[in-house]
Amino acid sequence: MSFSDAELEVVRLAAGREGMASAAWAGRQVMAVAQHTLVPVSRDAGNVLRELVQARVHLRETVVALRLLAAAGSPVTGLPEAAAAGVEAALAAVARVDEATVAVMRERRARS
Numbered sequence: 001m002s003f004s005d006a007e008l009e010v011v012r013l014a015a016g017r018e019g020m021a022s023a024a025w026a027g028r029q030v031m032a033v034a035q036h037t038l039v040p041v042s043r044d045a046g047n048v049l050r051e052l053v054q055a056r057v058h059l060r061e062t063v064v065a066l067r068l069l070a071a072a073g074s075p076v077t078g079l080p081e082a083a084a085a086g087v088e089a090a091l092a093a094v095a096r097v098d099e100a101t102v103a104v105m106r107e108r109r110a111r112s
Helices: 005-017 022-034 043-072 081-108
Strands: none
Touching: 005 022, 043 081
């Protein structure tokens, strides 16, 4: 195997994170691909995963905003019933999208 300087740096960082020598880490990855327990991810797929991570950040921000909206009503009046139902529906939808995002991310991750 040979790596460009940038690729070798990625290998060194990944190996260091797992407390392994670079050659041992690369060998383990090669064996995992050969045994079909690791599916290589294309550059485009990597971009998709980064976008999914960013989407999850925005989903968490949306949940915080919705919960603040729900809490904004006073304990006596609260939100109107229709608005409260809308906030609950939005929270449920955000949770479903987040679960689907995690499922896609897991599908793209190494299979072990």
